[in-house]
Amino acid sequence: GQQVMQIPQYQHVQEGEDFTTYCNSSTTLSNIQWYKQRPGGHPVFLIQLVKSGEVKKQKRLTFQFGEAKKNSSLHITATQTTDVGTYFCAGPATTDSWGKLQFGAGTQVVVTP
Amino acid sequence: DGGITQSPKYLFRKEGQNVTLSCEQNLNHDAMYWYRQDPGQGLRLIYYSQIVNDFQKGDIAEGYSVSREKKESFPLTVTSAQKNPTAFYLCASSGTERQPQHFGDGTRLSIL
Numbered sequence: 398g399q400q401v402m403q404i405p406q407y408q409h410v411q412e413g414e415d416f417t418t419y420c421n422s423s424t425t426l427s428n429i430q431w432y433k434q435r436p437g438g439h440p441v442f443l444i445q446l447v448k449s450g451e452v453k454k455q456k457r458l459t460f461q462f463g464e465a466k467k468n469s470s471l472h473i474t475a476t477q478t479t480d481v482g483t484y485f486c487a488g489p490a491t492t493d494s495w496g497k498l499q500f501g502a503g504t505q506v507v508v509t510p
Numbered sequence: 511d512g513g514i515t516q517s518p519k520y521l522f523r524k525e526g527q528n529v530t531l532s533c534e535q536n537l538n539h540d541a542m543y544w545y546r547q548d549p550g551q552g553l554r555l556i557y558y559s560q561i562v563n564d565f566q567k568g569d570i571a572e573g574y575s576v577s578r579e580k581k582e583s584f585p586l587t588v589t590s591a592q593k594n595p596t597a598f599y600l601c602a603s604s605g606t607e608r609q610p611q612h613f614g615d616g617t618r619l620s621i622l
Binding site: 398401403406430438439440441442445485487494495496497498499500501502503 | 541543545550551552553554555558560566568569600604607608610611612613614615616
């Protein structure tokens with residue numbers, strides 16, 4: 398079946414530094430979505446990318462969808478303590494309905510002041 | 511406020527008992543979902559419903575059952591057939607299956 402993998406599993410970042418987390422799917426995706434879950438909280442939708450090679454920015458966050466629609470990345474610049482949490486990518490395989498999301502295991506981000 | 515309400519927040523079950531987790535939304539969303547989250551893992555889809563009176567199995571449906579008799583409600587029953595039910599259960603909804611999912615605060619289920 399479809400698998401979505403995220404690396405790294407953990408990311409320790411000094412406040413002010415940049416980092417990137419990566420998402421790879423074993424199958425082609427219809428779209429890729431990113432969610433953020435704060436400690437003790439629930440996932441919150443960040444963004445959805447649909448087109449091959451698409452790049453979207455949200456303030457200090459840059460999201461990219463690969464040309465083959467099998468991978469994605471999230472780059473955060475000038476990390477702040479508010480960026481703490483676990484970032485999940487998720488997407489439906491092209492053979493599935495859009496609602497049937499496969500989630501990666503997430504990248505847990507810890508920020509050191 | 512519009513949103514998704516899950517209850518209870520914490521639930522304890524004795525072995526051999528069925529328990530039902532509640533999920534209600536007032537967002538007028540057509541689609542609803544149930545996920546299971548285990549420590550250090552991503553979310554795994556249990557069941558989803560794209561419209562009232564219809565639902566489909568997700569990746570880990572064994573030992574669970576759902577109903578969708580009303581648009582705003584999508585209760586999940588964890589049956590005694592689920593051998594390892596201790597987990598964090600999240601309910602979500604979306605306007606349609608093509609739209610982003612909004613999550614409730616979750617229910618933590620533990621076995622006594």
